[in-house]
Amino acid sequence: MMKRTLFWITYFAGFLALNGFAQSTQNQEWPAYGNDPGGMRYSPLKQINTENVKQLRVAWTFRTGELEHYKGTDASEKAAFEATPVMVDGMLVFSTPSTRVFALDAATGTKKWKYDPDVYLRQDLSEVTSRGVSIWPSATDKANARAPKRVIVPTLDGRLIALDAATGKPIASFGKNGAVDLRQGVGNISVTSPPAIIGNTIVVGSSMGDNQRFNYERGVVRAYDALTGQLRWSWDPIPRSRKDPGFKTWKGDNATQTGAANAWSVISADADRDLVFVPTTSPSPDYYGGERLGQNLYASSIVAIRASTGKVVWHFQTVHHDLWDYDNAAQPLLFTFNRDGKDTPAVAVGTKMGHVFIxxxxxxxxxxxxxxxxVPASNVPGEEAHLTQPFPATLPALGLHKVEAWGATLAEKAVAEKRISALEYNGIFTPPSLKGSIIAPSNVGGINWSGMCYDPESGLLITNVNRIAATIRLLPREGLAVAVKDDQELLRSETGFQAGTPYVLKRSYLFTKSEQGLSMQTAPPWGTLAAINLKKGTLEWEVPLGFMYNPAQYPEAKKWGSISLGGAITTAGGLVFIAASLDGHFRAFKTGDGSLQWEIPLPAGGQATPMTYQLNGKQYVVIAAGGHGKVGTKLGDYLVAYALP
Incomplete structure (x- = not known):
């Protein structure tokens, strides 16, 4: 009897192993936004793999009640559930667009606690979103490994809050009753991305709407003590002192009044090197630089800062004198670059232009x-576009770099041709103009905040890519009412007043909106998933991601791809998981060749980056499905976990 029992135990264990199930109960956490502090968004888990991914089913669903929370406000028009949960100690922690924080049992999805910072949603908020929270101490912090964990929460109304991870209660000894006021001395800022945690230091940026005036709030990056909330250092990406080497790159009587160049995306950390990597953005306003002539260091750059002192170690500018809203929106990705058998510590920078710098x-x-x-010169009086821009010399450029008129019908194509022919376009970095210019890639990317992930086994850098064009027109402030009076396109376009400059901004995109959705005016694909082989420096594969036209009416729709917001992750199971597209599906692709392995409809738009973890021997993949008010995907309040049956 004993021999028979041992036989069946051995047989069943072998069956599990062959089907990719881990025999160990060892847990695998996802302790930071990008899993590791450098944002590779890679998991060594392989219980779910190419052989069994088609068996994935919903394990549990949690609803936050967020839409009910918006009642009596217009928050839903801007709201986007973009959060990626973190998983530590068997608990999932995440934030909603209004910065309410939930902690769930990672195995069952049942609520452990909730914290509401009571953000006033009727105030003027440029964005209503939160991409997540951070955990102190970080998973790599051995010195504080035994310390009780804290959840670090940045809020829409500019607070930095520390919660007890076990209870969700504010830690009274942090700041004032558990919170630091980030608006004090700075102005009306928000924080939409989780801060970096490096040792006992919290490094946080800010978010702001920056097209309403040129002298916007200062885009300072600040570091706080993780235990007390005391300010350790502050760094302004726009040099204010003549002693700074970058000061001379800002010219004009009003240059020192320029605002923004803030870091609203995710900051990466390398504790071993005492460095944080800050992705800065365009100075204000985005599309006119006559009040800030020159190269404009350290805006639109990746800046490495010594975490212990706040001193700049090095900087690399991705766009000189930014006139295109080409913010560094993606988290700088830290990885080991292997070329010709040599390992080098590296940073991968993905940009809205579709350029990738290593x-x-x-x-x-x-x-x-x-x-x-x-690059093309500007013909706008008062403007001086920079004469050159940096381009990767060997890596492929991603995104829309050639504009061709397109329409689903001949009539729609004719409308597109007429619209495009009336605008200026001289390729990438065509400056804004008084006539109206095509900006391609647009401010939506290329590569946007969705960012990139890296598979260290294959050496593939993987990212979703948008391929749409924007139109930018500068209108002289004097006579504005006359200029737009009978122009329906200008009346419908987004307006940036750019106070303090001679021009008002009008921005739109090369598509039209109808009851059926978006009618695109440039050739497909409009969204792809792409993999660059960094060992070879070549494009390994690129496939359409999602769809925007109804496949029942347009049989080719699934080849045309979709605009996407929300990133991808990769796993040792040979899979890339991503939602992001406007069609409301969650998908898995094969890392090696980009072939679609699995897809499932979500209960609402999946404009977020997923994550994965293992608990008690079972692997889960989790995605926030709450939609995006500005893009128009279905709104909801779901956190959905998938697992093998």
């Missing part, structure tokens, strides 16, 4: 060649 992590020197190439 830099040495300790020096900022490009590890792959970068060229300075001539």
């Amino acid at each position: 830099l040495h992590r300790e020096t900022g020197v490009p590890l792959l060649p970068v060229d300075e190439r001539p």
